[in-house]
Amino acid sequence: MKTNKEEIMLSALKLFAERGFDAVSTSMIAGELGITKGALYRHYQSKQEIFDSIIERMVEQDEKQAQKTNVPVREYEEDAQSYEHTSLESLCEFVNSQYLYWTENEFALYFRRMITLEQYRNEEMRKLYRDMLSSGPVKYSRDLFREMIKNDRLNTDAKELGAQNLAVLLYAPLQLSIQLFDADEKDNETIKSDLRRITRDFEERWKKK
Amino acid sequence: MKTNKEEIMLSALKLFAERGFDAVSTSMIAGELGITKGALYRHYQSKQEIFDSIIERMVEQDEKQAQKTNVPVREYEEDAQSYEHTSLESLCEFVNSQYLYWTENEFALYFRRMITLEQYRNEEMRKLYRDMLSSGPVKYSRDLFREMIKNDRLNTDAKELGAQNLAVLLYAPLQLSIQLFDADEKDNETIKSDLRRITRDFEERWKKK
DNA sequence: ACCAAAATTAAACGATCGTTTACTTCATTG
DNA sequence: CAATGAAGTAAACGATCGTTTAATTTTGGT
Numbered sequence: 419m420k421t422n423k424e425e426i427m428l429s430a431l432k433l434f435a436e437r438g439f440d441a442v443s444t445s446m447i448a449g450e451l452g453i454t455k456g457a458l459y460r461h462y463q464s465k466q467e468i469f470d471s472i473i474e475r476m477v478e479q480d481e482k483q484a485q486k487t488n489v490p491v492r493e494y495e496e497d498a499q500s501y502e503h504t505s506l507e508s509l510c511e512f513v514n515s516q517y518l519y520w521t522e523n524e525f526a527l528y529f530r531r532m533i534t535l536e537q538y539r540n541e542e543m544r545k546l547y548r549d550m551l552s553s554g555p556v557k558y559s560r561d562l563f564r565e566m567i568k569n570d571r572l573n574t575d576a577k578e579l580g581a582q583n584l585a586v587l588l589y590a591p592l593q594l595s596i597q598l599f600d601a602d603e604k605d606n607e608t609i610k611s612d613l614r615r616i617t618r619d620f621e622e623r624w625k626k627k
Numbered sequence: 628m629k630t631n632k633e634e635i636m637l638s639a640l641k642l643f644a645e646r647g648f649d650a651v652s653t654s655m656i657a658g659e660l661g662i663t664k665g666a667l668y669r670h671y672q673s674k675q676e677i678f679d680s681i682i683e684r685m686v687e688q689d690e691k692q693a694q695k696t697n698v699p700v701r702e703y704e705e706d707a708q709s710y711e712h713t714s715l716e717s718l719c720e721f722v723n724s725q726y727l728y729w730t731e732n733e734f735a736l737y738f739r740r741m742i743t744l745e746q747y748r749n750e751e752m753r754k755l756y757r758d759m760l761s762s763g764p765v766k767y768s769r770d771l772f773r774e775m776i777k778n779d780r781l782n783t784d785a786k787e788l789g790a791q792n793l794a795v796l797l798y799a800p801l802q803l804s805i806q807l808f809d810a811d812e813k814d815n816e817t818i819k820s821d822l823r824r825i826t827r828d829f830e831e832r833w834k835k836k
Numbered sequence: 837a838c839c840a841a842a843a844t845t846a847a848a849c850g851a852t853c854g855t856t857t858a859c860t861t862c863a864t865t866g
Numbered sequence: 867c868a869a870t871g872a873a874g875t876a877a878a879c880g881a882t883c884g885t886t887t888a889a890t891t892t893t894g895g896t
Binding site for chain 3: 445465
Binding site for chain 1: 644645646647648649650740743744746747748753756757761762765788791792795796798799800802803804806807809810811821824825828
């Protein structure tokens with residue numbers, strides 16, 4: 419029965435996502451894997467190192483995920499060039515793919531819950547939660563809307579409402595949909611199609627006539 | 628220096644909201660109050676009892692808060708009568724007052740964070756989180772929209788979109804606004820007025836012409 | 837000012853925490 | 867097949883957990 423680092427990380431992640439880092443003991447992690455806690459230390463130097471490697475893994479995966487989407491990368495490239503070809507359509511598509519990512523990708527699902535539980539602990543965790551799940555994506559799409567307004571890709575109503583509010587209107591339903599998923603996973607299909615309906619409505623409403 | 632139950636409850640709540648129930652020790656709670664942990668047990672039988680009394684207190688306060696709003700109470704009264712006089716305007720007002728409640732009422736603010744950290748622990752906590760903060764309010768306003776559609780108080784676009792999606796569109800910006808507040812409390816005033824702008828837009832969009 | 841009641845302290849309880857140690861079992865490969 | 871290193875076990879470490887106990891201090895009413 420050879421346990422590897424990957425298995426330990428996933429078992430620990432699932433427990434951290436349910437109870438939070440401090441509430442999960444090394445015995446619990448080991449128990450989940452059918453080994454004793456001493457054996458964990460053959461693979462990781464400490465419980466903290468397991469946590470750190472989860473973060474590291476997620477940051478990597480998130481960067482890969484960002485590259486796959488149609489929208490420009492989330493890095494701070496002030497280069498306006500990259501924003502130039504963003505369409506309302508691809509932004510809405512991005513929202514729907516984000517829902518799938520945070521609910522159906524196993525690692526992303528549990529990581530999201532874990533970081534939700536750790537967000538108020540210290541500045542580092544708060545920043546991670548912010549960048550990946552709350553104000554980060556909002557700021558990011560606000561910048562895209564700003565550019566789209568400047569380039570006259572949206573209608574006059576959109577210009578009047580402003581980039582920040584547009585970003586909130588687009589991103590908020592995604593956030594709530596994810597929460598509804600957590601409330602009852604069985605509603606997944608309904609939530610998914612409702613979100614699709616809502617983004618279609620969004621697209622229709624603000625596109626240039 | 629006479630410590631009372633109220634002080635203990637609030638100190639414990641603030642710590643629970645930062646770290647989660649399991650991660651907070653009785654020594655930490657006592658330390659926050661400038662006493663030793665043994666003294667806590669003159670007021671509460673156990674650490675769990677402190678937690679339980681926080682829940683109890685919040686449920687009471689939440690019922691009071693619900694009665695103060697213009698919208699009908701959230702109880703399961705299938706009595707359609709009570710929904711009859713709900714207006715789009717009062718629903719939007721409700722959303723804005725909810726933002727104030729969950730960010731500026733001290734007890735509600737810390738309780739919300741605490742229950743956010745406990746939501747995945749067990750079915751009881753999940754239900755509490757759901758009822759107070761996620762699918763509960765959505766279902767509640769969905770029912771209101773359903774009744775408003777039936778009574779022909781909304782325009783044809785609203786009818787076509789459906790009560791559930793309207794509820795999501797109304798409630799989601801509130802949820803995200805609260806998250807933005809948590810991300811950076813200094814933005815409170817901006818977030819507040821943005822939310823007001825968004826609900827005004829909502830009202831304008833779906834009201835019967 | 838005194839005295840009972842209430843509040844607090846310091847110390848100890850067994851349990852469990854994260855981690856280390858010494859020893860045993862397993863799996864691979866030359 | 868024997869040997870070698872990795873993987874796992876069981877036990878112990880000191881620290882801290884939630885809780886209890888006994889002694890001490892503080893408080894409030896007459």
